[in-house]
Amino acid sequence: MKAWVIYNGSLKLLKMNQLIEKLVADASVIGLELIPIKNNEIVPVIQKDGSLELTFLQDVPEPEFVIFWDKDILLASLLERKGYKLYNSAQSIEICDDKSLMHAELIGRELHMPKTIFGPFSFDYNLVNDTYLDYIFTELGDRLVLKESKGSFGMQVYMIDSREALAERIHQVGNRSFIMQEVIESSIGRDIRVNIVGDRVIGAMQRVNDNDFRANITNGGVGRSLQLTNEQEELALKAHAALGLTFSGVDLLYGPDEEPMLCEVNSNVNFVSFELATGLDYAKPLLRHLMENVR
Ligand SMILES: Nc1ncnc2c1ncn2[C@@H]1O[C@H](COP(=O)(O)OP(=O)(O)O)[C@@H](O)[C@H]1O
Ligand SMILES: [Mg+2]
Missing domain, CATH: 3.40.50.20 (Rossmann fold)
Known part of the structure; x- marks a missing residue:
């Protein structure tokens, strides 16, 4: 073949x-x-x-x-x-390449996730007023996470802890699209990556970073094999199916009661670090699944 x-x-x-x-x-x-x-x-x-x-x-x-x-x-x-x-x-x-589109697609599917606000579209620079900035903090709390819609490796994900910082970041983001989220404090520096093929979880790893709230491996996070709870597995599979994916890497956060919360879904998943951290195969089951699917 x-x-x-x-x-x-x-x-x-x-x-x-x-x-x-x-x-x-x-x-x-x-x-x-x-x-x-x-x-x-x-x-x-x-x-x-x-x-x-x-x-x-x-x-x-x-x-x-x-x-x-x-x-x-x-x-x-x-x-x-x-x-x-x-x-x-x-x-x-x-859909997966754009966090705004992704979150729009996830609406109404009963997926537990951080409170999320979509940023406004702008032609050039976003000019938001004080009422807007105050409202964002009223909704999201003392600090928030701002994510550019197109970004990976945690590089376009920012922690914002003041009105001035938010105004400045929105200005810097320019005409690129973005979302803002409540900070899941119980998940600072740790999250879960679930690797899926078809409707099956191939394996998962916990990622931990003691120096940064973002647990991405590329950003210095360390991954180790993790046995998922049923609740974690169900949430990841539900998000994967909702976006019509054949294979994916789903990021989960740890909620206040250790319950899983959906962070994001990646269509082009970097399985190499997963294979290294867990000793599990990802490429082979993926290829086998595709070969069986087209027969
Ligand atoms: N709302 C949040 N609260 C706390 N930590 C978060 C939140 N959203 C993301 N993170 C952390 O930041 C990392 C990067 O965010 P993510 O949305 O996965 O963007 P990227 O596409 O850059 O990986 C996550 O893996 C997680 O560790
Ligand atoms: Mg991610």
């Missing part, structure tokens, strides 16, 4: 290369030829008659499915238009 894995051609991240290499290596072990293709090696063209043509800059055999490990949403949707089977789907990647 042949498949493609599409990844970003301009991202010079060592961990991304390691991840693609691990996928390709594990695929060959289980009898799948997985061909890596960069997003900028596929050129989408609309011809004069209005039809879509995809030109591939390298010779590639037709795949039975495509693992889309990029955030090039437009390319993903064009590939789907051409009939390719994408995992994850263009739509679920688009």
